[in-house]
Amino acid sequence: MPIRVAHQRTQMTLLLTALVAVSLVSLLVGAGEVGPLRSLAALAGTQDSDASFVVWQLRAPRTLIGIAVGMALGVAGALLQAVSRNPLAEPGLLGVSAGAAFAVALTLVMGASAATLRISVAQLGALVGCLCVLSVTRVRGVGSDPVRLVLAGAAFSGLLGSLTSLMLLYDQRAADEIRFWVIGSLAGRRLDDLAAMLPSMLVAAVAVVLMARPLAALALGERAASGLGHHPGLIRWCVVACVALLVGGATAMAGPIAFVGLVVPFVARAMAGPDIRRTLWFCLSIGPLMVLAADMIARVAVAPSELPIGVLTALCGAPVLVAVVRARRLPSL
Amino acid sequence: MRANVLRVGIVGLLLSGLWGGAAQARTLDTAFGEVDVTGTPERVVTLYEGALDASLAAGVTPLGAVTTRGGDNVAEYVEAHLGDERPAIMGVVREINTEAVLEQRPELILAPARLTEAQYRLLSQIAPTIVPHSQPIAPDNWKDEARLYGEALNRQEAIEVAINAVDERAAGLASALEEAGVGGNAFVVRWMPGGPMVMSKNLFAAGLLDQVGLTVEDAGLVGERGVHSDVLSLENLSQVDGDWLFLATLNKDGREALEAAKQSSAFTRLDVVKRDQVVPVNGQLWSSANGPLAAQAILDDIEAALLP
Numbered sequence: 001m002p003i004r005v006a007h008q009r010t011q012m013t014l015l016l017t018a019l020v021a022v023s024l025v026s027l028l029v030g031a032g033e034v035g036p037l038r039s040l041a042a043l044a045g046t047q048d049s050d051a052s053f054v055v056w057q058l059r060a061p062r063t064l065i066g067i068a069v070g071m072a073l074g075v076a077g078a079l080l081q082a083v084s085r086n087p088l089a090e091p092g093l094l095g096v097s098a099g100a101a102f103a104v105a106l107t108l109v110m111g112a113s114a115a116t117l118r119i120s121v122a123q124l125g126a127l128v129g130c131l132c133v134l135s136v137t138r139v140r141g142v143g144s145d146p147v148r149l150v151l152a153g154a155a156f157s158g159l160l161g162s163l164t165s166l167m168l169l170y171d172q173r174a175a176d177e178i179r180f181w182v183i184g185s186l187a188g189r190r191l192d193d194l195a196a197m198l199p200s201m202l203v204a205a206v207a208v209v210l211m212a213r214p215l216a217a218l219a220l221g222e223r224a225a226s227g228l229g230h231h232p233g234l235i236r237w238c239v240v241a242c243v244a245l246l247v248g249g250a251t252a253m254a255g256p257i258a259f260v261g262l263v264v265p266f267v268a269r270a271m272a273g274p275d276i277r278r279t280l281w282f283c284l285s286i287g288p289l290m291v292l293a294a295d296m297i298a299r300v301a302v303a304p305s306e307l308p309i310g311v312l313t314a315l316c317g318a319p320v321l322v323a324v325v326r327a328r329r330l331p332s333l
Numbered sequence: 334m335r336a337n338v339l340r341v342g343i344v345g346l347l348l349s350g351l352w353g354g355a356a357q358a359r360t361l362d363t364a365f366g367e368v369d370v371t372g373t374p375e376r377v378v379t380l381y382e383g384a385l386d387a388s389l390a391a392g393v394t395p396l397g398a399v400t401t402r403g404g405d406n407v408a409e410y411v412e413a414h415l416g417d418e419r420p421a422i423m424g425v426v427r428e429i430n431t432e433a434v435l436e437q438r439p440e441l442i443l444a445p446a447r448l449t450e451a452q453y454r455l456l457s458q459i460a461p462t463i464v465p466h467s468q469p470i471a472p473d474n475w476k477d478e479a480r481l482y483g484e485a486l487n488r489q490e491a492i493e494v495a496i497n498a499v500d501e502r503a504a505g506l507a508s509a510l511e512e513a514g515v516g517g518n519a520f521v522v523r524w525m526p527g528g529p530m531v532m533s534k535n536l537f538a539a540g541l542l543d544q545v546g547l548t549v550e551d552a553g554l555v556g557e558r559g560v561h562s563d564v565l566s567l568e569n570l571s572q573v574d575g576d577w578l579f580l581a582t583l584n585k586d587g588r589e590a591l592e593a594a595k596q597s598s599a600f601t602r603l604d605v606v607k608r609d610q611v612v613p614v615n616g617q618l619w620s621s622a623n624g625p626l627a628a629q630a631i632l633d634d635i636e637a638a639l640l641p
Contacts, residue, residue: 030566030568031566031569032566032568032569033568033569034568053598053599053602054568058568058599059568187528187564187566188528188599190596190597299566302563303566304554304565304566304569305562305564305565305566306528306564306566
């Protein structure tokens, strides 16, 4: 056991180093003409107003937002999977992000536009999405079969997607703004958006820290958890609230981004083993890594334009989903 | 006595109309072959914004028309040319409600160049359906289309007058702008939350900007057949930093789009923004409509924004 812990410590150090490196590269590359060398010079403080504008005003905010979104989605995925005991329970796949995006689109059509309103609305939508998902897991036969849960989630996402399209038809003037809420992107987001989201992220972080031990106990089964003095029902409610805060906040910042909540905990479990407390720590560094890497490819792949980041996370997430499903025995959590 | 004279007059007019109409059977060259039209149709349905515009310019208010792109009624600039009678809505240009067309019992249907053959077969059973030949995107396409619609309506002269009026107005505006020393290059963009889409320099509005002496550019971002570019990265905004920036939006108020764009620091540091030479314009008119009346409305916008 000590060997394993030491091994994990090395892995963690490696991951954190990789995260710092990727964040730095994220400041250096982009769709524009300010290349890595000019960006480096701007970082070092030379008088190049164009380059320092691009680096500090455009790339730095989206890097920070990418880190926050990656952390939120990775942790939310791990939480949702732990509480539903299903390795495929991903907020994007199950319609939690779709719920958040739908709620925002609805308020936009109704005429709202305040940035602070958006976050609470998105979180409320995510909460409703979460509750729908978890009530589905309670239906006999669905909850015990991970794939069926994903099918139910896909149906739910499809329903919300068609409702969002309906609103597009109803009010095409809001179409441009709503389209953002259908695909998701880190481009053009401002630090204000991040600042507005920080409080709820912090609340969720504190709650997750407090819940880590009970969650680990819950993994042993409801009876065992009760025997250890925890309240499974209460834990579940807290997790749902946390997932709603995290996914709603991330969606309010970057739109719905699918598959991050699937891939990140999947990799984290492979590295950390079954203990949810370690998995969560690993998610905190793997999540930002994945989102930042996807965002960088989104920036340079079709320069001078940019790809929506959701396309890239789906590109690397879909094979993972297939791999998990095709594995001979679905790991049950 | 007066009523009698009036009555005789009306009957005479109607008779002469009938007689004249019968004599004026004509054959039109359309995308789906030759189509015969007789008389001066009054019951007309237009299934294209350019057709609605040409029809109004020729003095015929259609019984039915499609909505403007992104709206749920005809374009706002059209309102000024409508009397008490409003055209009924026949759906959107991509999805025409054939039953609504049938309900109007039209004598003539003016359709867009991109009408599909299946739709044509249906519509041509209702009334002679005029579909212009599709052409590569060019700023002057609207003139050919308007002339074809005008011929179908038997009001060629009115259309000719309207087209000439546009050319004269544009020429007049061009010399006024030259006198005022206004010129240079211009970009037409649509602002999206992630960045702008650059509109093609081959579009209708771009042609009018060219006519009044500005050089419309697209920074090589729009393909030959494209109507607009993909959403340009905010890092590349300097590519649309010209002398003038026309900011189109489907929002009712172009100013809203300008406000949205101004929230982005990448936008506010453009020279053209600092010089305050950004012109918010209505996307319904600037990126969707065409025809002689739309041209006049766009020239109104240009005159108001550019002439000191």
